[in-house]
Amino acid sequence: MAKEPVRVLVTGAAGQIGYALVPMVARGAMLGLNQPVILHMLDIPPATEALNGVKMELVDAAFPLLKGVVATTDVIEACTGVNIAVMVGGFPRKEGMERKDVMSKNVSIYKSQASALEKHAAPNCKVLVVANPANTNALILKEFAPSIPERNITCLTRLDHNRALGQISERLNVHVGDVKNVIIWGNHSSTQYPDVNHASVKTSSGDKPVRELVGNDEWLKGEFITTVQQRGAAIIKARKLSSALSAASSACDHIRDWVLGTPEGSWVSMGVYSDGSYNVPAGLIYSFPITCKNGEWSIVKGLSIDDFSRKKLDLTAQELSEEKSLAYSCLS
Numbered sequence: 099m100a101k102e103p104v105r106v107l108v109t110g111a112a113g114q115i116g117y118a119l120v121p122m123v124a125r126g127a128m129l130g131l132n133q134p135v136i137l138h139m140l141d142i143p144p145a146t147e148a149l150n151g152v153k154m155e156l157v158d159a160a161f162p163l164l165k166g167v168v169a170t171t172d173v174i175e176a177c178t179g180v181n182i183a184v185m186v187g188g189f190p191r192k193e194g195m196e197r198k199d200v201m202s203k204n205v206s207i208y209k210s211q212a213s214a215l216e217k218h219a220a221p222n223c224k225v226l227v228v229a230n231p232a233n234t235n236a237l238i239l240k241e242f243a244p245s246i247p248e249r250n251i252t253c254l255t256r257l258d259h260n261r262a263l264g265q266i267s268e269r270l271n272v273h274v275g276d277v278k279n280v281i282i283w284g285n286h287s288s289t290q291y292p293d294v295n296h297a298s299v300k301t302s303s304g305d306k307p308v309r310e311l312v313g314n315d316e317w318l319k320g321e322f323i324t325t326v327q328q329r330g331a332a333i334i335k336a337r338k339l340s341s342a343l344s345a346a347s348s349a350c351d352h353i354r355d356w357v358l359g360t361p362e363g364s365w366v367s368m369g370v371y372s373d374g375s376y377n378v379p380a381g382l383i384y385s386f387p388i389t390c391k392n393g394e395w396s397i398v399k400g401l402s403i404d405d406f407s408r409k410k411l412d413l414t415a416q417e418l419s420e421e422k423s424l425a426y427s428c429l430s
């Protein structure tokens with residue numbers, strides 16, 4: 099029997115990530131090649147014409163899995179009945195800005211969209227916040243949508259995770275699909291901590307630790323970390339626009355693994371509501387190593403944290419606590 103379509107909301111759908119993301123969803127990259135979808139696309143009134151253009155292109159692309167498109171500037175219509183919400187809408191960072199510089203513009207958007215989701219989305223709707231500052235927008239959304247379970251509200255750090263895999267694969271000249279179990283800890287910002295202490299590479303003689311294969315701690319503790327932390331800024335410098343295709347692809351990875359599960363023996367990074375694991379203060383949306391099964395995520399527990407890592411985990415938690423206070427001051 100044909101599967102019921104899943105309703106996927108993409109906010110900011112007329113923007114550059116939206117434009118890359120909606121065809122990926124319609125092709126099955128997010129929910130699988132046998133899962134029909136109905137796309138809900140939200141943008142703001144000045145983008146109405148562009149949004150309609152995206153809708154026309156979706157029709158023209160004749161995607162077999164796409165069973166309907168709602169293109170609207172009405173937040174209630176956009177949120178009604180959605181099972182997955184990918185929150186991309188917002189004001190992007192420009193060259194020379196830190197992500198928290200876009201805070202005041204974005205947190206007020208997330209406060210109002212929280213209420214629309216809470217009232218109109220399908221029960222158990224899974225939410226992924228992409229727009230920056232992603233962790234803090236997700237936290238605001240959680241706080242202003244108290245009836246959505248906190249487990250259902252996450253933010254995107256999978257792009258940073260994938261960037262870390264990419265850097266290791268380039269350094270070792272191995273295929274990116276053979277590298278696993280890097281971790282992004284903390285904030286989707288330049289204080290994030292890309293950690294390879296538990297990462298490995300599949301080789302013909304079994305899995306080998308990344309640290310051993312790289313054999314250069316100075317690079318791993320220095321240039322590797324800063325390259326991943328600063329990759330978003332490097333893309334902005336090169337393109338004069340922030341990452342879009344890689345962000346869209348990573349958003350698909352995030353939802354796909356959350357819904358369909360992570361492969362046995364490997365984990366991903368997701369920004370989730372901290373339960374105090376690894377002594378990260380509870381009540382922050384913080385990126386952890388995560389496995390997913392049956393549509394639920396769990397933090398990977400019990401990994402060893404050395405002194406170098408401890409300081410990095412604490413630093414990015416500190417930044418998130420400060421962002422949280424700043425966000426509240428923007429809202430008052």
Ligand SMILES: NC(=O)C1=CN([C@@H]2O[C@H](COP(=O)(O)OP(=O)(O)OC[C@H]3O[C@@H](n4cnc5c(N)ncnc54)[C@H](O)[C@@H]3O)[C@@H](O)[C@H]2O)C=CC1
Pocket residue numbers: 109110111112113114115116140141142145186187188189190191207227228229230231232254255257258286340341342345
């Ligand atoms: N977490 C992550 O890994 C990444 C996050 N980002 C962030 O994603 C966001 C989107 O980036 P782009 O698509 O490049 O920006 P963009 O400016 O091309 O698109 C944003 C879209 O959001 C719309 N929008 C603004 N306010 C809205 C509202 N209240 N409701 C619905 N739509 C609204 C705009 O009209 C625009 O069409 C930015 O905040 C950016 O910083 C970007 C890359 C990676």
Ligand SMILES: O=C([O-])CC(=O)C(=O)O
Pocket residue numbers: 190191197230257329330331333334340341
């Ligand atoms: O850097 C930015 O503002 C966009 C972004 O979040 C990223 O590419 O990681």
